[in-house]
Amino acid sequence: MQHQLFGFLDSTPTALHTALQLTDRLSANGFTRLDPRQQWQLEPGGRYVLTRGASVVAWISGHSPPGESGFRVATAHTDSPALKLKHDAVRNESGYLVAPVEVYGSPIYSSWLDRDLSVAGALVVESEEPQAPRVVPFVFQQPCAVIPNLAIHLNRKLNEGFAYSAHDHLHAVLDIGADRLSGVQPREALLQAAARVAGVQASTIIRAEMFLYDTQPARRTALSQTLFSASQIDNKVGCLTVAEALCAAKTTATTAMAVFYDHEEIGSRSWSGADSVLLLHIMERIVALAGESAEARYRAAAASTIISNDAANGLHPSYRDKHDSAYAPLLGGGPVLKSDANQRYAGTPELEAAFAALCRQEGHPMQQLVSRADMRPGSTVGPFSAAHTGIATIDVGIPLLAMHSIRETAALADVLALRDVLRSYFA
Incomplete structure (x- = not known):
């Protein structure tokens, strides 16, 4: 599992790359890719997967119609907090080639400074059909950017607490010396570099999305090597454990489903986020194709x-x-059941008890997270999924240190335990 986990973490620098990796992994395990624009022919026991942007939905059709046996769903999200390059604003400044950033979600700013950063994203390029351009992902494999801190000699109060301005202090340095560009405009220099990596002609680029990412690979740590640190453990581990569990699932009466949403870190309100009708519409379509009555969806x-x-x-x-x-x-204490009286984490007592029973069945301890009464917790895709579908939902996960830092820390044992519990859930 460690090899798979670290390989997945190191090869998914953006939400799009995560979605592509998940789709390839599911396809290799017998899932047929569906086009939502085409008519579907679903069979009991059939394995299916489709994408919408950087979101992925996959399922194994049950032997019984959904109106009789329902759905058993596990969800995660493909995105993580990040710094997005404003590539059209790349410029020469004070002898450096610099790019300002736009903040995606809520990263810990200071953790991005003085790191070996690189660039990954997607290019939208012309195709033979003007209304259907191609999306080409790319990754700069080598470090090519740094956001340098200000020396302590020039900011003596830095260690007393300093508020970084995303607009003024987080410019990425991409190179030195304007003469290196050989007459090419700064913006074009970055696009041309991305085009070379993506294997396309720069002249065909219509749009581009570029994110900074940490090039340091995932590593085991601690004296006993029981912990590991990596970028974007939140929520790539969630994606991988759900995908592994679904791939291992056998066909049962109930339809088993995995949903990997994009845009969780920015509130989920998008065409492919949890605060949309994505899951509801797919469920309704599956019910309709089973030939059941209108009441069956309920x-x-x-x-x-x-x-x-x-x-x-x-x-x-x-x-x-x-x-x-x-x-x-x-860390190392087992999967976590998250609860909140105000439903910022989804939960029902019955389903919480069922999850605890699954943990006991698999021989793993279960931990609980309830925030202090004077602190408001974060949220997840759980409440949105519950609200849009009317389905009983709970929130679980593995415990982390330094969530939303560019480098997070977790215990490998917790990953394995949650994977086991999710496999049991789908069984």
């Missing part, structure tokens, strides 16, 4: 469950007061 929802798999904040040894001591998950 019976299917009542017979279904959703497990939302997203990372949880583990107890930090230097900030123990940020947790309620009775609900403070430890």
Whole structure:
């Protein structure tokens, strides 16, 4: 599992790359790619996958119609907090080639400074059909950018707490010396470099999306090597454990489904996010193709469950007061059930009890996370999935340190345990 996990983490620098990796992994395990614009022919036991942007939905059709046996769903999200390059604003400044950034989600700014960064994203290029341009992903494999800190001699109060301005302080340095561009405009220099990596002609580029990413690979750490650190553990681990569990699932009466949403880190309100009709429409389509009555969609929802798999904040040894001591998950302590009285984490008592039973069945301890009464927790795709479908939902995950840092830390044992529990859920 470590080899698969680290390979997945190191090869998915953006949400689009994550979606492509998931789709390839599912296809290699017998899932047939569907086009939502075409008519579908679904068979009991059939394995299917489709994409919408950087979101992926896959399922194994059950032996029984959904109106009788419902859906068993697990969700995760493909995106992570990031810094997006404003590539049209690349310029020569003070002898450097620099690019300003746009903040995606809520990254910890300071963790991005003085790192070996590179660039990944997608180019939208011309095709033979003007209304159907091609999307070509690309990754600069070598470090090519740095966001340098200001020396302590020039900012003596840096260690007393400093508020970085995303607009003024997070410019990425891409190169030195304007003469290196040989008369090429700064913006064109970056696009041409991306075109070479993507294997396309720069003149065919219509649009581009470029993100910075950390080039340091995932590594095991700790004296006992029980921990690992990597970029974007939140929520690439969620994606991989759900995908592995679905790939291992056998056909049962119930339709097993995995949903990997984009845009969770920015609120999920998009055409492919959890705060959309994506999941609802696919479920309704599956029910309709089973030849059931109009009432069947409502019976299917009542017979279904959703497990939302997203990372949880583990107890930090230097900030123990940020947790309620009775609900403070430890790295290596097992999967975490997340609860919130205000439903920022989705939950029903019955489904929470069922998840606890799955953990016991697999021989893994289960931890609980409830925030301090004076702190508001983050949220996940769980409440959106529950609200749009009317399906009982819970939120779970593995505990992390430094969530939303460019480098996060987790325990490999928790990943394996959650994968086992999700496999049991789909069984």
